[in-house]
Amino acid sequence: MNLEAIENGAVSRPRAREIGIAPGIYSPGVHNSITDLAGVLVGHVTLIQSNDIRTGATAILPHTGNLFQEKVPAGLAVANGYGKLMGATQIVELGEIETPIVLTNTLAIPAAAQAILNWTLTYPGNEQVISVNPLVGETNDGWLNDIRKQSLTPEIIIQAITSASSPQFAEGTVGVGTGTVCFGWKGGIGTSSRKLPKSIGGHTLGVLVQSNFGGRLRIEGVPIGMHITPPSSKNEPERSESGSIIIVLGTDAPLSSHNLERLARRTFAGLARTGAAMNNSSGDYAIAFSTAESVRRTVSKRSRVSKLSELPNDALNPLFQAAIEATEEAIYNSLFKATSLDGYRGRTALELPLDSLTAILRDNNPD
Numbered sequence: 001m002n003l004e005a006i007e008n009g010a011v012s013r014p015r016a017r018e019i020g021i022a023p024g025i026y027s028p029g030v031h032n033s034i035t036d037l038a039g040v041l042v043g044h045v046t047l048i049q050s051n052d053i054r055t056g057a058t059a060i061l062p063h064t065g066n067l068f069q070e071k072v073p074a075g076l077a078v079a080n081g082y083g084k085l086m087g088a089t090q091i092v093e094l095g096e097i098e099t100p101i102v103l104t105n106t107l108a109i110p111a112a113a114q115a116i117l118n119w120t121l122t123y124p125g126n127e128q129v130i131s132v133n134p135l136v137g138e139t140n141d142g143w144l145n146d147i148r149k150q151s152l153t154p155e156i157i158i159q160a161i162t163s164a165s166s167p168q169f170a171e172g173t174v175g176v177g178t179g180t181v182c183f184g185w186k187g188g189i190g191t192s193s194r195k196l197p198k199s200i201g202g203h204t205l206g207v208l209v210q211s212n213f214g215g216r217l218r219i220e221g222v223p224i225g226m227h228i229t230p231p232s233s234k235n236e237p238e239r240s241e242s243g244s245i246i247i248v249l250g251t252d253a254p255l256s257s258h259n260l261e262r263l264a265r266r267t268f269a270g271l272a273r274t275g276a277a278m279n280n281s282s283g284d285y286a287i288a289f290s291t292a293e294s295v296r297r298t299v300s301k302r303s304r305v306s307k308l309s310e311l312p313n314d315a316l317n318p319l320f321q322a323a324i325e326a327t328e329e330a331i332y333n334s335l336f337k338a339t340s341l342d343g344y345r346g347r348t349a350l351e352l353p354l355d356s357l358t359a360i361l362r363d364n365n366p367d
Helices: 088-094 106-121 154-162 257-273 317-337 354-364
Strands: 041-049 053-061 070-081 101-105 135-139 189-195 204-212 244-251 283-290
Touching: 041 154, 053 106, 053 154, 053 204, 070 088, 070 257, 101 106, 101 154, 101 244, 106 135, 106 154, 135 204, 135 244, 135 283, 189 317, 204 317, 244 257, 244 317, 257 283, 257 317
Parallel strands: 101 135, 244 283
Antiparallel strands: 041 053, 053 101, 070 283, 189 204, 204 244
16 A cells, blocks of 8 residues: 555645545546536535525536436435435436436535536526426534524525536535544545446446445454544544435436445445444435436436437446446545644634544554
């Protein structure tokens, strides 16, 4: 492992792979990001005001066209359902997504939904649309953010949608990750991808996470949380044990909504590898979608019998493995890229101390 990169100051807040932490057996895509999927866009809006507003929103667009007219197949998996995922029942029932996916804080869900509605209804070609299913995920950033002020408006949140771009975007303390806490340390936005070898399909899979959950951090099987703990855990131990995560997975593999649900469920194995508690008060959700045009649900063809080309069940095993690996690495990236932040009521979420972490990893991986 190239752990010297941190200790000699050559790298400032690196991604996990930059210091040799590379979970799994498959290689990442070019950018090691969900935007390695052609057409997928990601945008953030960050709101930091005074000493008590630390929040934001992040938007994921499955493709660059009219999402309502060209819906994408999708699946949903829930590990623990203490959360507020707007639009979930239509994914379960119809197996498709028709809007951008917006992630924000718990009390900003209505504002995010309005932002999605405004964007969708004014999108060219949607002049006759009278029903929209906004998809909004959340975690609660109320430890660093005065969430009761409800500072995010539709006008602010829509900036995350309209600014969405590809291929690279910020990770860590940004967008919906601005006010989040993970394992008691500063959490945030993280992403990772996997590119399968051509011999097993050559498909790409990418994951984006909003990390705001608890447990005892493990990295590559090493119990980091047994060696270093954030100062906040002593006074407010619930910050190290509670919280939630939203996992968004995309793939260019042509999959049915049922198999996308199965794929989404595998991300929780990656979550578990990091030491997550998934406790009673956590909202642990995974949304998976396919960008393959062969399985897209085009409105103009809905009255016809569809003939879809999709992967058979036996071909899913490499994708299951890739989902686990990319989720694990995305969570590490959300922690590694996050920076310390002061916030509401004088609280501070400290960044994960990478010098201490690398020393622990070296002690446990002497080779």
